[in-house]
Each structure stands twice: as C-alpha cells, then as structure tokens.
Amino acid sequence: MTEVLVLSQTDKQQAPVLSEQTPTVTAEVIAEQVKNAYEQQSPLKIIGCGSKAFYGRSISGVELTVSGYSGIINYEPSELVITARTGTPLREIEQLLAEHGQMLGFEPPEFSDNATLGGTIACGISGPRRPYTGAVRDFVLGATIINGKGEILKFGGQVMKNVAGYDVSRLMTGALGTLGVLLEISLKVIPKPAFEETRILPYNHQQMCTLLSTLGRQPIPISATYLHNNLLYVRFSGAKAGVVSAAENIGGDVLRQAELFWHQLKEQRLPYFNQDRTLWRVSLPPSAPCIPDLLVDTESITEWGGAQRWVYPKDTDALQQWASDNGGHASGFRNRCGASNSKANSSDANGSTFSPLSPALLTLSKRIKNSFDPHNILNPGRLYKDL
Amino acid sequence: MNSNIAASIRTKRLASLIPMLSMLIPEDAILSEPEQLKAYECDAFTTMRQIPLLTVLPDTIEQVQHIMRCCHALDIPVVARGAGTGLTAGSMPVENGVLLGMSKFNKIHDINLHNRTAWIDPGVRNQAVSDAAAPYNLYFAPDPSSQLACSVGGNVAENAGGVHCLKYGLTVHNILELDVITIEGERITIGGQALDAAGYDLMAVMTGSEGLLGIIVGIRVKLLAKPASARVLLAAFATIEDAGNTIAEIIGAGIIPAGLEMIDQKGIQAIEALMHAGYPVDAAAVIICELDGSVEEVEDELTSVITILNRLNASDIQISTNEAESKRIWAARKAAFPALACLAPDNYVMDGTIPRRALAQVWTRINQLADEYQLLVVNVFHAGDGNMHPSILFDSSDEDQHKRANDLGTRILELCVHVGGTISGEHGIGLEKINEMCLQFTGAEISQFHALKNAFDDKSLLNPGKQIPTLARCTEFHAMHIHNGEMPFPHLERF
Ligand SMILES: Cc1cc2nc3c(=O)[nH]c(=O)nc-3n(C[C@H](O)[C@H](O)[C@H](O)COP(=O)(O)OP(=O)(O)OC[C@H]3O[C@@H](n4cnc5c(N)ncnc54)[C@H](O)[C@@H]3O)c2cc1C
Numbered sequence: 001m002t003e004v005l006v007l008s009q010t011d012k013q014q015a016p017v018l019s020e021q022t023p024t025v026t027a028e029v030i031a032e033q034v035k036n037a038y039e040q041q042s043p044l045k046i047i048g049c050g051s052k053a054f055y056g057r058s059i060s061g062v063e064l065t066v067s068g069y070s071g072i073i074n075y076e077p078s079e080l081v082i083t084a085r086t087g088t089p090l091r092e093i094e095q096l097l098a099e100h101g102q103m104l105g106f107e108p109p110e111f112s113d114n115a116t117l118g119g120t121i122a123c124g125i126s127g128p129r130r131p132y133t134g135a136v137r138d139f140v141l142g143a144t145i146i147n148g149k150g151e152i153l154k155f156g157g158q159v160m161k162n163v164a165g166y167d168v169s170r171l172m173t174g175a176l177g178t179l180g181v182l183l184e185i186s187l188k189v190i191p192k193p194a195f196e197e198t199r200i201l202p203y204n205h206q207q208m209c210t211l212l213s214t215l216g217r218q219p220i221p222i223s224a225t226y227l228h229n230n231l232l233y234v235r236f237s238g239a240k241a242g243v244v245s246a247a248e249n250i251g252g253d254v255l256r257q258a259e260l261f262w263h264q265l266k267e268q269r270l271p272y273f274n275q276d277r278t279l280w281r282v283s284l285p286p287s288a289p290c291i292p293d294l295l296v297d298t299e300s301i302t303e304w305g306g307a308q309r310w311v312y313p314k315d316t317d318a319l320q321q322w323a324s325d326n327g328g329h330a331s332g333f334r335n336r337c338g339a340s341n342s343k344a345n346s347s348d349a350n351g352s353t354f355s356p357l358s359p360a361l362l363t364l365s366k367r368i369k370n371s372f373d374p375h376n377i378l379n380p381g382r383l384y385k386d387l
Numbered sequence: 388m389n390s391n392i393a394a395s396i397r398t399k400r401l402a403s404l405i406p407m408l409s410m411l412i413p414e415d416a417i418l419s420e421p422e423q424l425k426a427y428e429c430d431a432f433t434t435m436r437q438i439p440l441l442t443v444l445p446d447t448i449e450q451v452q453h454i455m456r457c458c459h460a461l462d463i464p465v466v467a468r469g470a471g472t473g474l475t476a477g478s479m480p481v482e483n484g485v486l487l488g489m490s491k492f493n494k495i496h497d498i499n500l501h502n503r504t505a506w507i508d509p510g511v512r513n514q515a516v517s518d519a520a521a522p523y524n525l526y527f528a529p530d531p532s533s534q535l536a537c538s539v540g541g542n543v544a545e546n547a548g549g550v551h552c553l554k555y556g557l558t559v560h561n562i563l564e565l566d567v568i569t570i571e572g573e574r575i576t577i578g579g580q581a582l583d584a585a586g587y588d589l590m591a592v593m594t595g596s597e598g599l600l601g602i603i604v605g606i607r608v609k610l611l612a613k614p615a616s617a618r619v620l621l622a623a624f625a626t627i628e629d630a631g632n633t634i635a636e637i638i639g640a641g642i643i644p645a646g647l648e649m650i651d652q653k654g655i656q657a658i659e660a661l662m663h664a665g666y667p668v669d670a671a672a673v674i675i676c677e678l679d680g681s682v683e684e685v686e687d688e689l690t691s692v693i694t695i696l697n698r699l700n701a702s703d704i705q706i707s708t709n710e711a712e713s714k715r716i717w718a719a720r721k722a723a724f725p726a727l728a729c730l731a732p733d734n735y736v737m738d739g740t741i742p743r744r745a746l747a748q749v750w751t752r753i754n755q756l757a758d759e760y761q762l763l764v765v766n767v768f769h770a771g772d773g774n775m776h777p778s779i780l781f782d783s784s785d786e787d788q789h790k791r792a793n794d795l796g797t798r799i800l801e802l803c804v805h806v807g808g809t810i811s812g813e814h815g816i817g818l819e820k821i822n823e824m825c826l827q828f829t830g831a832e833i834s835q836f837h838a839l840k841n842a843f844d845d846k847s848l849l850n851p852g853k854q855i856p857t858l859a860r861c862t863e864f865h866a867m868h869i870h871n872g873e874m875p876f877p878h879l880e881r882f
C-alpha cells in the first residue's frame with residue numbers, strides 16, 4: 001500500500017491524466033438521434049454494453065448504443081475527481097484509479113467484463129461498502145445528459161460542492177435512462193484504504209443486530225458486513241493500526257483471501273446467487289427484523305449491516321407489503337431463467353418488479369419524467385409501466 | 388410593481404385569504420400588523436428586503452396543508468422560512484405573498500440508536516440535533532458556521548455544508564427521508580428509513596431546492612459516531628502558492644482531513660484583533676487542518692501532514708493536544724464573520740467553488756480585481772473542497788460602493804465559473820445570485836430547471852422568482868454585461 005501512496009505523491013505535479021481512447025461517436029451525433037426520435041415520437045432503448053439488461057423491466061424501442069462514446073476526460077488525483085464519457089468501461093476507470101491509490105467509494109458491481117460507466121450510474125447499484133462510504137448517487141458530482149428533446153445539457157460540475165440549480169445529476173442516478181441519455185459523468189473518488197481485514201463470527205441475525213448496533217455508535221472502521229447461514233463476516237478498512245485493533249476487539253477468525261470473497265459477493269458469483277429462480281432484493285432499515293419464513297426461503301444473504309437482503313421469495317406480493325410495512329421496499333432483481341433479453345422475461349411478465357410507488361409519488365414521478373422527456377421516448381416503461 | 392396596483396392586490400388577497408386561513412389556523416398564528424411583519428422582511432442578506440402580505444406560523448402539519456390549499460386556490464405565492472440565516476435572500480418574502488414561518492416545528496421526535504437516525508421537525512436548530520444525540524456518542528455531521536441558529540429544514544433546502552463536509556458530506560449525504568407538503572397541500576414521503584427508496588431519487592431533487600418544490604415538514608437525519616480522536620493543526624505560510632500546494636499535497640497523499648480551511652492575511656489580522664487566538668498576523672495565509680478517526684489513524688496522518696508542511700516551508704505550526712486547544716483554534720475560525728463586521732458595515736460573502744488546482748491563481752486574480760474596484764476583499768474559506776468565501780467589505784449607505792461591491796461579486800463568480808467551478812458551493816442562489824445563474828447555465832439548461840419546477844408547482848407559487856432566472860432576465864443580464872463594455876471574460880486570457 002505504501003508503494004501506491006508514494007506513486008500518487010510523485011504524480012500530483014503532473015498534468016491531468018487522460019486516457020488515450022477517443023470516442024468513436026460524438027455527443028452531437030447521439031443527440032441528433034434522440035432529436036429525431038423526439039420528432040417522430042419513436043421510443044429509444046438505451047444500451048450501454050448490456051451487462052445489466054436483467055435489471056429493470058424489458059422494453060422495446062429502437063436501440064441507441066452509447067458504448068462508442070467512451071474515454072476518460074479528466075482525472076487529477078489531488079482533486080479527488082474523475083470525469084469520463086459514459087461508454088467508458090468501468091474496469092478502465094477502476095484500473096486507472098487503483099494506479100493512483102484511489103477507488104470508487106461505492107464499490108460498484110460490474111456483472112460483466114465490459115460494464116460501462118453509463119450503465120453503472122443509470123442502474124445506481126452500489127456494492128458492500130455502501131452504508132459506510134456512500135451510494136453511487138453520493139459520489140456523482142456532475143452529469144452531461146441528452147434530454148428527451150435531444151438537447152445536450154450540463155448539470156453539477158467537477159467540484160465537491162455545487163448548489164447552483166436543482167441537483168439533476170443525482171436525479172439521473174438510478175433512473176435507468178428514463179430521464180436522459182447520460183453522456184459524461186464526474187465522480188468524486190476516495191483514497192484506497194491502507195489496510196483491510198475481515199473477521200468471521202458464528203452469529204445469527206439477532207446477534208448481528210446487537211453487535212452492529214453497539215459498534216455503530218463507536219468510531220470503528222467497518223466497511224462491509226455479510227451474514228449467511230449464521231456466519232457473520234465483518235470487514236474493517238483504514239489505517240493499519242486502527243483496523244488491527246478493531247478486528248482484535250471483535251475477535252472471531254480471520255478470513256483468508258478476503259478481497260476475492262468481497263469481490264464475488266458484489267459480483268453475485270457466490271453459489272447462492274446462481275439459482276434458477278428470480279432473486280429479490282429487499283432494502284430495509286438496518287435493524288428491521290428477520291424476514292418471516294412464510295415469505296422467503298430461510299436461506300438468505302444479508303449485507304449492509306442489515307439494510308440489504310437477498311432472498312428467494314415464496315410470495316412476492318406479501319414480501320413487498322412486509323418490506324413496506326417495515327420501512328423499506330422489495331424488488332425482483334435478477335431473473336436467471338434465461339440470460340438473453342425478451343425470452344428471459346416471458347416467465348416474469350416484465351423483468352424487474354420494482355416496489356410500487358404511492359399514488360402521489362407515481363403522479364409526481366410521471367410529471368418529472370414528462371419534464372425531461374415530453375414525448376416519452378427514453379427507455380419508456382423501463383422503471384415502471386408508466387415511467 | 389406599480390404601488391397602487393400592488394396595494395389593491397394586497398387588499399383583495401387579504402380579504403379572501405384571512406377568512407379562509409382562519410378556518411383552521413388560530414388567530415395568533417396569523418401576523419398581519421406592519422410591525423410584526425417587519426421581523427420577516429429579510430434573511431441574513433440584509434440589503435434585500437420585502438414586507439410579506441402575511442406571516443403565518445403553523446404548528447401542525449394539517450395547518451401547513453391548509454395554508455397550502457388556501458394559497459393554491461387563491462393563487463397566492465408562499466415563501467417558507469426556517470431561521471432566516473440564509474445568505475442569499477432565499478427566505479425573503481415576495482411581494483403580496485405569504486411568509487410561512489416554520490419555527491414552531493421544533494421537536495426532535497425520535498432518536499433510533501440501532502439505525503442511528505433521528506426523526507425531527509424542520510425548525511429544529513442544527514446544533515440541537517447533535518446536542519440531543521451526544522449522550523449516545525452520536526452527532527449530525529453537517530455543521531454550517533451558523534449551526535447555533537439555522538434550522539435543519541433550511542439546511543435541507545440549501546443543501547448546507549460546513550467545515551467538516553469534505554470528509555462527512557453535505558446535508559444531501561446525511562438525510563434519509565423527508566415528509567413534504569406539496570403546493571396542492573398533499574403530503575408525500577420521499578426517501579425512507581432504508582438506505583434507498585424505490586423510484587427516482589427525489590431526495591436529491593428536494594435537497595437544495597430552496598423552498599421552490601415543496602414544504603419540508605419532517606426530516607430523518609443520519610447520525611454518525613463521534614471520532615475517538617481529533618487533532619487540529621494550524622500552520623502559517625509566507626506565500627499563497629505554498630499554502631495552496633500544501634492543500635493539494637495533503638489530499639494527494641491519500642489523507643481526507645475532517646476539515647481543511649484557509650485564511651488570508653487580512654482575515655488573520657481581523658480574527659486576531661477580535662479573538663486573540665494566537666494566529667500569526669504577518670503570514671500571507673494560514674491553513675487549519677483537522678484530522679480525526681481512531682487514535683492510531685490520527686497519529687499516522689499527523690506525521691504525514693507535518694512532513695508535507697515542513698517541505699512546503701510552513702512556519703508557526705501549532706498542534707492541539709486536547710479538546711480545549713482544538714476548540715480555541717476553531718472558535719477563531721468560526722468567528723470570522725463577526726471579525727469582519729468590525730472592518731466595514733457590510734459584508735458581501737461570495738460562495739463560489741473552484742477546482743483546488745486553480746486556488747492560487749484565482750486568489751491572486753481576486754486581489755487584482757479588489758484593487759480595480761477599490762474594495763477590501765478578505766478570504767476565509769473551505770479550502771479542502773475548493774469552496775471560496777471571499778468577503779467583499781463595503782458600506783451600503785454609499786451607493787457607489789454598493790454598486791461596486793455587486794459588480795465585483797459578479798466578476799468573482801464569473802471567474803469561478805471560468806476555471807471550471809460554480810457560483811455557489813453551499814449558500815444557494817436565492818435572489819442574490821440569480822443573475823449569475825445565467826453565467827453558469829445555458830438557456831436550454833435553465834428551461835429544463837423550469838420544467839422540473841413545473842412538475843412540482845405548475846402555478847409557480849412556491850418561492851417564485853428565486854433560484855432559477857427567467858430566460859428574459861438572462862437576456863437582459865447578458866446585454867447589460869456587453870453594454871458596459873464587459874464582454875464575458877475579456878480579461879481572462881491569461882488563465
Ligand atoms: C451477468 C449477466 C447477466 C444477465 N442476465 C440477464 C437476465 O437475467 N435477463 C436478461 O434479460 N438479460 C440478461 N443479460 C443480457 C444482457 O444484459 C443484454 O445483452 C442487453 O441487451 C443489453 O443491456 P443494457 O444496455 O440495457 O445494459 P447496461 O448497459 O448495463 O445498461 C443498464 C441500464 O442502464 C441504461 N443505460 C446504459 N447506458 C446509459 C447511458 N449512457 N445513458 C442512459 N442510460 C443508460 C440502460 O438503458 C439500462 O436501463 C445478462 C447479461 C450478463 C452479462
């Protein structure tokens with residue numbers, strides 16, 4: 001780790017780091033396509049690289065491919081900001097950051113070798129570090145987008161703080177491309193922790209809750225948790241001395257090859273995820289109780305200190321109701337019955353089933369969609385039937 | 388507006404509104420006497436003032452809903468007000484509009500220790516949240532210098548920051564859920580108790596929306612564990628370049644300080660005169676750096692920072708060894724505003740934010756501009772995140788000075804935008820910076836903002852005329868710029 005730090009020190013006087021890659025398509029060309037679609041009121045389906053096509057409802061439309069709009073535009077380690085075109089492979093960004101001892105704080109899943117920055121932001125899925133360092137949206141500083149009229153617009157910027165106008169760049173995060181085609185994104189980046197260690201404890205759900213509730217009120221550098229089959233994994237990150245003392249304090253066994261484990265968890269490559277049925281994600285307040293056995297298979301994975309749970313439901317409607325009663329929401333995340341597009345979704349009416357919005361929120365959301373996309377041509381119906 | 392027309396609108400509105408409001412709002416919560424209304428004519432940007440039609444001080448959510456329904460039915464504008472510490476005339480009333488004071492919403496309803504959250508009213512003071520959480524070793528991270536007075540509702544509406552937001556984030560990073568009343572009087576829940584909510588990220592849109600999209604009546608804030616150790620370090624520099632490079636090196640070394648502030652020579656002198664905190668008065672700049680975390684972590688980082696300071700010719704390095712010493716260094720920094728008040732009757736605080744790399748350049752250029760406009764500009768700011776707070780000191784009773792101060796303000800913000808920054812890092816736009824929005828955004832972008840506003844408030848009754856300029860206003864502003872022979876950026880080629 002010290003080596004990496006030294007690297008970034010010698011580096012900071014140099015000019016901004018740019019990637020050699022030049023985009024194979026210009027923003028204007030993409031905007032022109034959107035403008036035509038707007039004029040003809042013909043729906044578009046925005047494609048990054050396809051790694052997260054399973055996420056969201058399946059839709060039809062003329063394909064608008066943005067992967068050609070790629071390349072890192074600006075990166076200066078001492079500014080803690082990277083700006084890149086949305087077609088840039090996530091992996092390229094992560095590699096460059098790693099060379100400078102930095103990383104994306106939300107530990108994004110890739111779900112494929114060529115996942116793009118655009119798809120990552122549009123899906124807004126964050127990895128194990130999320131409760132402790134922040135979600136995708138927390139790191140988005142600025143966005144250049146094409147709205148549904150084909151206008152290229154720029155919101156936010158490359159600085160840490162910016163309150164000029166409404167926060168449109170964060171609004172784009174997780175909107176699945178229904179409010180705008182993302183062209184360029186500026187992200188805050190953070191230093192890689194100097195040291196990490198993971199401990200395993202023989203804890204059940206209740207024991208986990210009690211432990212994490214106590215630890216949460218102390219300045220302990222937890223950076224991820226995972227509970228499965230009564231084994232609790234806790235990762236600590238930070239300065240070596242602090243991590244070592246925190247890890248010794250909670251005890252348990254040290255997890256070997258921890259980096260590989262957390263990677264497999266975020267990429268959903270653990271065997272639990274590889275089942276021929278629809279995986280559901282339940283987002284809850286961390287201390288919400290165990291999901292009743294009546295609703296889901298007993299075997300589940302709990303992450304984020306209790307705030308994110310992966311389950312195979314027995315009754316999806318009842319699960320959504322239960323989640324909502326307990327202050328959260330549940331959505332069908334991934335349908336594995338077949339990996340390629342439309343066929344996959346025939347078994348599950350429309351791909352992902354996001355938790356229903358209250359009537360007031362749905363009305364407001366439609367008006368917001370309409371304000372960005374008056375002819376309803378950007379990924380229409382991808383998020384909800386009407387959004 | 389023509390004063391006769393305004394007066395007749397006023398009479399008509401009062402006649403229809405008061406009886407309607409009175410159906411649900413107690414008499415003593417409706418203020419209409421001129422001497423009562425005077426207290427609400429401005430926020431902390433005191434050079435802009437407007438007496439409201441009425442001030443209403445509801446104390447239940449149902450009352451807020453009723454007020455909104457009345458105003459919506461009668462097409463009367465509504466401006467929300469928290470504590471009125473805003474610096475951009477955001478909660479200044481609009482002519483013949485209702486001022487909705489949220490001060491009676493001042494309860495902390497629930498602190499959840501397991502989830503580390505609190506459910507609070509919007510009128511609760513920022514500091515009161517941390518005070519209430521302190522027995523559990525928790526606190527609310529956003530800490531604007533105004534935290535003793537400002538309300539959390541105001542913090543959400545402005546997306547307020549503070550000296551610790553480099554490491555712990557702005558308000559937007561530290562809230563989970565909002566209870567909002569729309570202009571139609573409908574109650575909606577945005578966000579939730581979980582870490583994310585289904586649908587669009589409306590928390591992002593509401594945060595920083597300056598009272599233009601809805602009235603916030605409940606807030607779920609996140610609470611963080613207090614760090615085990617915090618050390619504050621002060622260092623002096625003979626040149627601004629060395630100070631600026633130090634900031635870049637600290638962050639480049641992988642250290643994210645809890646706070647990283649910078650004060651220029653005039654600021655140091657003003658603060659020292661008031662506070663006698665032991666600031667080195669002959670330095671060109673001082674930086675204040677707070678490191679926090681576990682004891683081990685802080686010691687590690689302290690060693691690295693001191694190495695950087697020495698390499699970049701820092702002098703007078705002071706390191707706090709206990710909480711009292713840390714407080715002394717910070718107290719002086721937080722007293723910057725009162726200290727500057729001793730130098731001139733008025734202080735126009737700018738809030739532009741720039742990429743850190745441009746710091747020394749921009750600073751030098753601001754000093755040149757200050758000379759050009761013959762005004763004193765003092766810089767006390769959040770250097771870690773590039774949020775500059777140049778204070779233009781002037782006397783508003785001198786009309787010429789007042790005009791020069793405004794013009795200089797515009798030039799400084801123009802400069803911030805030109806180097807890739809923004810006109811506002813944390814104070815918001817309100818009415819004060821509305822023209823400068825035209826420097827940062829194109830017509831299409833401004834139209835998109837209006838369209839978004841329209842989705843929430845199609846009659847444009849919530850805080851109308853603030854935050855987003857009309858396109859006509861931008862055209863006028865650009866024309867004036869050219870008219871004065873000041874084409875945008877003629878002087879900036881050297882950058
Ligand atoms: C590991 C894996 C699992 C798969 N599982 C399934 C499955 O379960 N079911 C299935 O049907 N298919 C699955 N696929 C198939 C694959 O995803 C398809 O090839 C798909 O046609 C295209 O995906 P996409 O572009 O929507 O994805 P991505 O590029 O990942 O985009 C994800 C979302 O972001 C939006 N987006 C991307 N870029 C932008 C941008 N610049 N601006 C705005 N919005 C943007 C997209 O519109 C989409 O809504 C899987 C593929 C992989 C690699």
Ligand SMILES: Cc1cc2nc3c(=O)[nH]c(=O)nc-3n(C[C@H](O)[C@H](O)[C@H](O)COP(=O)(O)OP(=O)(O)OC[C@H]3O[C@@H](n4cnc5c(N)ncnc54)[C@H](O)[C@@H]3O)c2cc1C
Pocket residue numbers: 430431466467468469470471472473474477478489509530531532533536537538539540541542543544545546547548549550597598599601602603604724813814850
């Ligand atoms: C000495 C001083 C130091 C300051 N330091 C900082 C600083 O370090 N960082 C910083 O960010 N700011 C700072 N400020 C600015 C100010 O304190 C913040 O903007 C604060 O968030 C405003 O809160 P308030 O309750 O006073 O809001 P007000 O001034 O009353 O209102 C501000 C805006 O919020 C809207 N609003 C208020 N309540 C609601 C509600 N319930 N629902 C909807 N809209 C609402 C108003 O309409 C208005 O547009 C400082 C101000 C002063 C005077």
